[in-house]
Amino acid sequence: MRRCLEKNLEVVLREGKTLELREDSKLIIFSDIHIGDKTEGSDDFKGNCELYRCALEEYYREGFSLILLGDCEELWECDLSRTIIAYSDIFALYAKFINKKRLFRVVGNHDITLTCKHYLEREEEKLRRSGKESLIKFIPGITGYPFGIKLKYGENTIVLIHGHQGDFKSNQLWKLSKPAVKYFWKGFQMLFKVASESPAKKLKKRAKYERDYYDWARRHKVILIAGHTHRPAFASKTKIDRLMEEERRLMRSLERERDEKKEKKLQEIRRKIERKIREEGESAYLGDLPLYFNPGCCIFPDSVITGIEITGDEIRLVGFKLKGCKISKIIYEKGSLKKYFKRIA
Numbered sequence: 072m073r074r075c076l077e078k079n080l081e082v083v084l085r086e087g088k089t090l091e092l093r094e095d096s097k098l099i100i101f102s103d104i105h106i107g108d109k110t111e112g113s114d115d116f117k118g119n120c121e122l123y124r125c126a127l128e129e130y131y132r133e134g135f136s137l138i139l140l141g142d143c144e145e146l147w148e149c150d151l152s153r154t155i156i157a158y159s160d161i162f163a164l165y166a167k168f169i170n171k172k173r174l175f176r177v178v179g180n181h182d183i184t185l186t187c188k189h190y191l192e193r194e195e196e197k198l199r200r201s202g203k204e205s206l207i208k209f210i211p212g213i214t215g216y217p218f219g220i221k222l223k224y225g226e227n228t229i230v231l232i233h234g235h236q237g238d239f240k241s242n243q244l245w246k247l248s249k250p251a252v253k254y255f256w257k258g259f260q261m262l263f264k265v266a267s268e269s270p271a272k273k274l275k276k277r278a279k280y281e282r283d284y285y286d287w288a289r290r291h292k293v294i295l296i297a298g299h300t301h302r303p304a305f306a307s308k309t310k311i312d313r314l315m316e317e318e319r320r321l322m323r324s325l326e327r328e329r330d331e332k333k334e335k336k337l338q339e340i341r342r343k344i345e346r347k348i349r350e351e352g353e354s355a356y357l358g359d360l361p362l363y364f365n366p367g368c369c370i371f372p373d374s375v376i377t378g379i380e381i382t383g384d385e386i387r388l389v390g391f392k393l394k395g396c397k398i399s400k401i402i403y404e405k406g407s408l409k410k411y412f413k414r415i416a
Contacts (some may be wrong), residue, residue, distance in 0.1 A: 074086075074284050079236035081289055082229075083219035088175065092224040092408075096379040099130045102140035102233065102298025103368035104160060105181065108153040115370040116145070120158065121370050122391045126396050127164045135380075137168045138220065140298040140366060141179025141233025151185070152197035155206050162209040169212045176215030177277050179233035179299065185214045222381075227293070227412045232327075234280065234299030234365075277302055278355035281309075285355070288362035289395060296364045296379060303367030303377045304406040305360055305388040306411065307357040311347045314340055315354070361411040364388075384408050 092098075104123065107114030116123075144154050155162050168174035182191045191214075195207050220231035244363060272357040277300045285307055288295035303307055308316075321337045324330070348354075357363060364386070367377030379386065387405040391398055 073286075076236050076283055076287060080219075080230070080232065082205070083090065083230055083273075084291070087219040087221045087230070088216040089173065089221045089223055090332045092222050092229070092381065094383045096381065096383060097133065097135040098138055098222075099126075099135045100138045100140055100231070100296060100366050100379040100381070101126075101369060101372065101376070102366045102378075103142045103179070103301055105137070105145040105368070105370050106154055106158055106352065107145045108149040109157040110149075113136055113148060114145070114157075115372075116158075118372070119369055119374065119376050120161065122393055122398060124161060124164065126376065126378070126391045126400075127161070127168075129400075131167055131173075136173040137165075138173065138231065139174070139176035139215070140231060140296070141177045141235070142181040142298065143176060143179070144178060144182045144185075146184050147181050150197065151191075151194040151210070152201065152203075153349070155198070155209050156201065156203055159206055159209070162206070165207060165213075174212070174216075175220055176213075176216055177219055177231060177233050178217040180235040183217070186217050212229060222410070224408055227408075227415075229294045229296060229408075230288075230291075232298075234284065234297035276286055276300075277352050278358055281355035281357060285357040285360075285363045289358065289360060292360060294364065294411065296366070298366060298368070301370075302351055302365060302367040303403070304363055305379075306361035306363040306406055307359070307363045309342060309351070311351065311354045312356075314344045314347065318344065360415055361406065362415065381408070 103122075104116060106116045106120075111119055127137070144151060146154070165174060178186055191210055198204060198207050198210075219230060219232040222231065224268075280297075280300050281302075281304065284295050284297050318337065318340050321333055322342065323375060325337065327331055364379055366379040366388075367390075369376040369378075371377070375390050377388065377390045380389050384407050385405055385410055388403045390401040391404060392401060
């Protein structure tokens with residue numbers, strides 16, 4: 072896996088699209104949106120589509136550029152033509168970003184077919200036959216930059232990839248994996264109501280991916296932003312890591328002085344850690360350098376989507392959550408790129 076990842080990331084460093092980060096730059100990065108075709112029981116995006124649409128509208132109004140970090144459409148299970156018909160409002164928003172030259176995207180393993188010219192021509196023909204010819208305009212500009220994107224921040228570099236480059240099945244064998252998912256997994260999902268986001272499939276791999284991402288970024292002295300694992304990370308730490316840090320602080324405090332409120336809070340944190348480990352798998356226990364970031368995904372089953380914002384020098388892990396009928400934005404973590412690169416150097 073590591074050799075494959077090294078080879079592909081070297082290509083990104085040589086050939087990836089380069090964008091300059093300035094003081095007035097405003098970027099929002101989303102990954103693993105997995106937009107389906109609204110088929111009941113198999114479209115994991117369906118429950119969060121309103122959250123995602125509202126987020127895109129807000130970022131468009133505020134002048135942000137949109138970076139999509141792969142697996143934007145769920146093309147292992149669905150045809151692009153059916154996806155565009157089902158979510159034409161989302162693709163209309165993409166078109167607005169494209170018209171302003173504010174949309175950039177990396178291809179992941181689940182939307183890699185967008186790099187195939189014959190596939191796109193076939194999907195255009197399907198739209199014509201279905202009487203939805205007006206939606207063909209949403210196909211041009213979709214393909215993006217298959218290798219990855221580089222953000223230049225002064226003399227420093229931020230590398231953006233989807234993250235499947237180190238996965239042999241998802242990268243080299245995608246032409247075999249795709250039909251297996253489309254013709255077998257989708258039916259299984261619909262029958263047993265199993266979400267694709269379910270981390271049970273990835274528990275053993277997640278930590279290995281994250282360690283490999285971190286090690287590569289450390290050797291090249293860059294910040295790496297990757298998706299694919301669906302687990303948000305900020306400055307090389309996940310939610311589990313931060314809960315464990317809080318657990319250690321409380322334990323040290325209780326060693327000095329007994330406090331009933333702190334003891335209750337400690338028990339609550341331990342329950343959260345146990346639940347998170349069941350949901351996501353163990354922490355990868357990366358180093359202390361702020362090298363690895365992950366925007367998470369847009370198909371969490373608890374009505375929340377996550378992403379990474381960059382405005383000037385500040386980088387933030389953000390979320391949009393549905394509470395009742397109201398959508399609220401949350402800033403989970405934030406930090407200074409200048410300070411992070413100083414530590415890396």
